Amino acid sequence: MQPKKSFALVNYDICAPKKCNPDEGRCVCVKACTHKVIKQLDGFYEQPMVFQDMCMGCWDCIEACPLDAVSVRNVS
Numbered sequence: 001m002q003p004k005k006s007f008a009l010v011n012y013d014i015c016a017p018k019k020c021n022p023d024e025g026r027c028v029c030v031k032a033c034t035h036k037v038i039k040q041l042d043g044f045y046e047q048p049m050v051f052q053d054m055c056m057g058c059w060d061c062i063e064a065c066p067l068d069a070v071s072v073r074n075v076s
């Protein structure tokens with residue numbers, strides 16, 4: 001049996017780089033993720049995406065997001 005895996009999921013209805021970092025538009029979670037698997041592919045002020053296959057489910061981004069826009073999803 002495969003071990004349970006967790007990954008981060010961005011709620012795009014809540015996520016707003018203009019609100020969480022109005023000066024720079026940088027997603028705080030990108031900096032918080034030491035595994036470098038959440039990125040703003042379209043540039044600053046754009047919503048980030050998580051490379052879920054490589055996400056460790058470590059919660060660092062969840063704790064960092066000031067708008068609580070990231071949650072963990074568990075898959076069995």
Ligand code: SF4
Nearest residue numbers: 015016020027028065
């Ligand atoms: S995930 Fe959180 S920290 Fe990152 S851009 Fe969205 S609201 Fe801001």
Ligand code: SF4
Nearest residue numbers: 033055056058059061
């Ligand atoms: S849960 Fe951890 S590895 Fe996954 S995106 Fe967030 S900080 Fe990165």
